[in-house]
Amino acid sequence: MPTLPIVGEVDTAVLVAQLIFLLPELILAVTGTVIVAISPLLRGRERPLVFVAATGVLAAFAGLGPSVGGAGEVLARMLVLDGTSTFFRPVFMLGALIVIGLSPDYLARRQVPAGEFYALVLFATVGIMLMASTHELLMLYLGLELASISGYVLAGMLRSDARSQEASIKLFLIGAMGSAVLLFGLSLVYGITGSTNLVEIGHALTGGAAATFRPALLAATMFLVAGFGFKMAAVPFHMYVPDAYEGAPTPVAAFLSVGLEGAAFAAAIRVFVTGLGIIQPNWAAVFAVLALATMTLGNVTALLQQNVKRMMAYSSIAQAGYILVGLAVATDRGISAMLYYVLAYTVMNLGAWAALIYLSHNGQSEELADFAGLGRRAPLVAWALTFCFLSLIGIPPTAGFFGKFLLFSAAVDAGLFWLAVAMAVNSVISLGYYWNVVRAMFMEEPATEEPLKASPVFGLGFTLAVLGTLLIGLGAAPFFRLVSAAVVTLP
């Protein structure tokens, strides 16, 4: 008779004591709930909520304390404490913190209900953190849905803007379909292995019956690749991204591009490397093709965009292509490079989005023409944006450079020389469209000389992103140690 885990058999006292490891998520969720509860009482004066939200994230950082150094699966195996979760949880919180800092001016200008916005960002952050820190397929899926559904609502928060509504609907329809495909794959894996725990799944696949060939497992793997492809914005599952990011409120687009994409990568590492590591050749090849298609199509299409927000959507697709190289390589080197790149991407991409938010909350649109003369109207923002672009291109000594360098070395090391060449060629292509914006900012005359403004909170968020891009590049060593320690090893 098989023994199945029944909740009654788990010691409740132990369970409660282990809640301490969930402290960051709990703090974020409680903060979100509190914000939702008090925002109606503020009667539209919701600006101070930014401090509540930021304090919540900072407290959640502190709440990580007990988890650091912990190892193993806790809370009835729903949460896993290991290098990967230790790495991703703060990275995602950092992303959320920056987004929260960048938002208040925009929210006020575009009359977005701030309370709901912050609460949803916090809930989504809980979701993406859970995705990155579990070996349990059900928890992974719950985290994904928590993040996704928050994302659908966030995208439609400009209620009087039809494009925002369109973004929300597209995100929802295609997102729901992606979730369905993913769920199909997950349930097949469960059906084949009889477990929803990735470590168990790995054991089940390496033990006994593994020797016989299993077409159903391969089919399930393809569905998982497709399902994660949606969330990573990998070509050809990326089609909703440009419309969704262009229509969504700019801070939301920024958050989706780093948060949801990053979490999809974190979860994919767990599912594929920990769970399906035994059939690595099968999925790695698919990821290699996806990486090539994603970076190439993203970059090439970005070249012709006149709307910078749309350009950034394609840019984030292209960046996802670079990150996918890590999964295609799937060696320790590849995975650690991938983690490093996700961290670098979080800060540099948010830094670039910040400039868009800045223009937007000053009443400008995000067309290329609006960047004309920004170097004169707002030199600090223009230079910071240029710096973040340099990082996104991969020019040293920025964080993006080291990310690319590590991915590049990993690809060459694993014999995927063609993929490394593709990365290099793509970096050059990306130069074209980033350069377009820089040229407009510094080499074209502004339409007006009217100065642009931002609140100190925005400045703090922006500084955090740009400083991060600088420090993670200049002081690369400790971060590299961190990602090396966080690597999930193939069996």
Place this chain on the structure above:
Amino acid sequence: MAFALGMGLSILAFLALLAGAGPQVLAGRVVAWSVPWMPSAGVNLSLYIDGLAWFFGLLVSGIGALVFTYASAYMHGAERVNRFFWYLLLFMVSMLGLVLSGNLILLFVFWELTTVSSYLLIGFNYERPEARAGAQRSLVVTVVGGLGLLAAFVLVLLATGSLEVADLLADPAALRGHPSYGAILALLAFGAFTKSAQFPFHVWLPGAMEAPTPVSAYLHSATMVKAGVFLLARFLPLLGGTLPWLLVVGLTGVATMLAGAYLALSQRNLKAFLAYTTIGQLGVLTGLLGLGTLPAVVAAMAQTLNHALYKGALFMIAGNVEHGTGTRDLGRLGGLARRGMPRTAATALVVALSMAGLPPLLGFVSKELILEAAFGPGAHGWASAVFVLGLGLNGALNLAAAVVLAWDLFFRRSRVTPPHQPHEPGRAMAAPPAVLAAGVLGFGLAPALAERVLQPAVAAVAARPAGFHLELWHGFTAELAVGLLVIASGLVAYRYLALLVAPARVWPPALQPIGWYEALVGAVERGTRRLNDLVQHRPLRHHLTVVLLAAAGFLWVTLFLHWRVLPWGQWSPVGPEFVVVAAVVVAGALATTLLRTGLGAILSLGVVGYMVSLMYVILQAPDLALTQLLIETLTVVLFVAVFAFLPRAALRWAGSGYGSRGADLAAAGLVGAGAAALALLAVTEPVFPRISDYFVANSLELAGGKNVVNVILVDFRGLDTMGEITVLAIAAAGVFALLRLGKRGSQG
């Protein structure tokens, strides 16, 4: 402030190298220092000053001080002058970093920074479209090259396990025998060639002349374009001495020295003229390093010094001429020595003589060395012939160019009139070229001094203590005879200049050196547009189709690759009742797609759902059947309720054209068949111990219930059931709210 900083820093760096590192380096030792940056990836902040780095460092900082001095007057009164000096400072620091780096990644970092600062400086007068185009071209070409370089460094790391210059030089044979030797050589050479404007990657350098003249003097003749030469010299002991090296580096150098020197003579713009002669000389340096023998290395280092001095001076003189006359069109300039620029003419004469390789200047010394290297023991007999021919022709053409610069511009009687009355520049603009001219004269008269500076550099490149001796007068040797022949040919070339350059003037556009770049960029742009039209701005339907096809495509490819092992013909028999139900399902699905009214489609879809429920009944799964029935009813009711609020027009659709319908049918077929195949695969999968066994066995014992399904619902999974009920209740509340909202909307 940037000016003061740049000036101070260049002088400081010069003195520090001279007095600080000088004694060590001259004694043949290496000054090295390192702090870890990212040690696990082999990246460190390392400084490595050997003879080569020292020599280049002195050039960069020394000429830097002169350029800063010159620019202070040249840029006087210009807009954004402070920004200019910041860029120039950025460049100088990057260039110093590049030559002094002891770690390849650090070197690459500075390499890219020189690219960026070069871009900023070329595009400094961004009001001019030519400046923007030139800046962009330089950026694209050199960044592509930089990536090649990075790839080479990554391969070096993987081959040797180290990125430290010191480690690499300690084991010089390691790379030559490695399987990736070819790739490393090709990528490294590519990076060096783009930076040092080697044929056919030289297309960016003429466009770079849009930069202010001090920049041209500094970056695009004396220092930055020598970065590629520096890199080749750095890797000569590691990669050189092989046939591939000789072919790749040597022949590219020969092609460049000929193309550059020849194209220069056809230029009408003074700065473009100088730019092409620079390309030619960079070809000479590359060619000598490609040859790689000890005399060749000596000649390369001597010519590097000579060229940096005389070409820097010539660019400054070109700036002074433009400053004094208001033009740099060679057709409008002439006889300036007698028309108010005698001091400039004197300086120009000295440096032009050094350019032509005449005594008693440094150029003469280096030309003798070059000829000696060409005639000396090369790797192969035929190579020797190619080099003799190439270097000789280059020397002749170069001499003709020098004559044009000195004689035509300053001394020959001329009737053309420049826009302004020519006048001498101020002291700050006259002194720097004069200092450089004094340099070529001084080193020429006292070759021992040049020998002292070059000795450590040559030793570093040749990887052994180099015993050589520089002299102005070698006696009546074969080199002297050939040198005289070269001079004679040069003068002939000058005499028949118009005839000589006629072909270059009528060159068809497609063959012009810039052609391939424009063609490539144009092709990329067209391809991009086509791709863009293909993938953007399509309806959601299209997106969903692509997505479904991709998912099914993955599946089909997988199945196709493993079709042999599929469980063909292992399925159980099918009863007649199943066939009937399946037929109704198919009919319902077809009706859903074919009916033109929303309501009809929904009801057909409902039929499919009810049939699935019937299947569950046949398979004796009443609980599943019940759930399916409920869900299906709820869905249909919800759809109909939603339709009640939609405008009538939205409920009828015209359908798409037949072509698109065919495509849709194919897509649907592929996806559907994929799903069916997947279902078959899942069924044939060996099943782990079923969870139902546990419930069946324990239902009575643990929960005291005989109906297993009931026990599962209310006991084993009681909490889940409660959760489901709650969700349903909330959903119902939401639907109710929406319905009310809709009603209000339709009223108002």
